[in-house]
Amino acid sequence: MTNSVPSRHHDIADDLRHQITTGRLKPGERLPSEVSLAERYKVSTVTLRRALAELQGEGLVEKIHGNGNFVRGLRSKIMYVGGWGTLDPQTAAEPTLRITVRHTTVPASVHLTTLLKVPTGSPLAEYTCLSLEQGAPNGLARIYIPRDLAPAGVLDDDSVCREAATRFAVLGPSPATIRETASARFPTPDEASALRLGNKMAVLAITRIAIDAAGRVVEAALLAFPGDRVDAVFTAHHGLNEGPIQG
Template sequence: MPPALSRRHVIADDIRNKISTGQIKDGERLPSEAQLASGYAVSTATLRSALAVLHGEGLVEKIHGKGNFVRYPLRRITYIGGGRAPRREPSAASELTVSVRTTRLQAHGQLIGLLGVSAKSPLTELLCLSHQGKSPHSLARIYVPRDLSPTDLPTESHCYEGVEAKLAELRPPLAEVQERVCARPPTPEEATTLRISSAMAVLAITRVAADRTGRVVEAALLLLPGDRADALFTTHHMTHERTSGE
């Protein structure tokens, strides 16, 4: 016989079923934790443990000072390897917006190695936070040398490609793009910004692009929550046909 489910999983299953059957609607606030604990006849600690299961699945989010809410289903995006920014599926084109905040700073810490510059070199950071409706979707921090930073970046765009196009106007042709992908838990700051559980895995992509002289012209730190993102890498193999004289 299969092992009996723990009380927290029984509660999580019940709430999950109410969400899937529409008894609790997308965006609806759940009863308070005290009310839920009383209704399920468990301690507050057990109830919070059950909610943590749902937080980890991305079904429920906790908004500080407001309570627990059923998440609206978020569109999946696909990260295309090879130097492209995150690309949405066509059906999501009208549902995601990207807010852009530009900050001037000096190279420090990790940025010195990523961009291959000396400490305090002038850089521009583009903090790009995408939203679906009111829900944060994904996060990108893009760093470029100050001389390659556009002065007319929009503060809001309907896609990452709009930001990428502006950067490409000043950027020399790319010769090499290196991408490092790892799955990890979010930091507390990342979890708060994206309103996700600290137990949810994220795809963290570090992308470094260099021009033909070897100069790094862009370094990007991309963060894509695992419940709404895929990464696609395609390798094209060149084949050479032999001629009859070879």
């Protein structure tokens, strides 16, 4: 019988993890280059990268393409307020928060066809909103609206519509109904890249559908947040005269 020997990359990950959790490596600090670390631990760069991948998957280290590996900083929580948008007033007022908004026109995919109840290939206005705190991403929203319903204000950088976009809120007129589905899952490759997440770190994914008084779906939003960074609040409204639910 042979005893299993821990892989070398686990030992390296354990050592770096200890340095991070004890404060020897500070949040935001750049790690030495992969070549330097490989020489320090007397391993190949392949083994070293496996150790870093383990820490990236745990959310302790983030790799920024072209800049290297950094200790993931401890950042403030963000709050998703169900039915209204991602940022509550306190979060939205944070001076370190910045949100980028890009827009384009895309054909409806099969998934979006199902959500918006439009023919496959129909033109949709797509708004991609990425929130950043001190330059680090903490929320991603992709909002889709049938092109004929897209508010011109967003395309023209109208302040009111842009303010809604920066909160990941409903962009068009107030809908009659909002339906939201929340789930915890691993990020897609696009989400992992945009939010700088390891593929083992869960995201809170919310699909939000806005419906007008005539029953038409006027907007679909796909939202993703790092699972360790977000709190979601949903408020249920019940009629005052409703009696207890009978079993």
